[in-house]
Amino acid sequence: MTEPDALDRRVVVVVVPAAGTWAPPGRDPEAWRLALAEDTYEVLAALDRVEVAVAVAGGDEDAVAEVSALTWPGTPTYAVDAARPVLHAVELAGPAAAVVAVSYDVPDLPGLLIGKLFRALSSADIAVTPAEDGTLAAIGTKTPVAGWVSEIAPTFDTPLSALEARKPRRHAVAIGPGWHRLRSAADIARLDPGLEGWDATRSLLRHS
Template identity: 45%
Template structure:
């Protein structure tokens, strides 16, 4: 079984930069922290998905594919291979790796699993591959889980794991937990 962990990076993620911090640098710091968490997972192959953000090769470890996509809805279709995949929003620099592991575990009983985001949408979305054709992936829809469950052709096809937060606007910086390990690049930029 091949598991893929893809970090999705979009230009709008720079909107979370606090005053006095360069938005492009902030975007890259968040993306790198999220990618390093994904790349550090055992038995998972990392991928970076760029939806219009140049220069992401600079944060990738050697051998990590950096793929360009037109929009976040193309994320799962762009995954090069694998039997299971998770797409992680690049604006979750302090996401605990355990939450990604729980999504993969839930794929044993569901076709899609979601790590819901505070305020709506998803932090991460996992699926058996290829992504089910009855579902349309999304990350910023307020009622994503409800929509996916309505689209499912049967019960128990969409599971949820514990939720987390994303950095979507400067006020969300307060959600970062200084006691959590990781997110070193974002932490250094904010210091």
């Protein structure tokens, strides 16, 4: 039976790859991956009226434990299918009014942008925060997930145009303000040293 407060639950899930991909020159890819994930998690953990979880795409028990060590006690952390990490993370979030999956590489993301996605999901099937490189920084869905969204099984690399082309009605896709992901050395210039937060990422950039 669905819990009475399930329709009021809003869940945010940080989706972290199981292994490092790239890192700035002179930095360890694994340390970089974990620093980005920790800072992104901290941004979301500070939000009001949301529950936060962490999903490790393609991870085993060791990978899940490694990422879990970065979180506050009691934060759900679990492995998800690397082929469909977003929708699998939504499924494992449990009964909720809406779930927003966030890519791990947005350590300076303003929490306000996540709030905008949840508000948009009151009428849209899916709401996204586009990234400047043409990918997606965050993907929110109503639950249960609309059939057409399940068919596409969007990931953070899904082009926005693919969602727009398949939407069954005008307002089925909501597009929030854009942001930037840290996917190359050039992206580091987008970090604002004057802003609070992204402490783990900042520390790693300061020390080789």
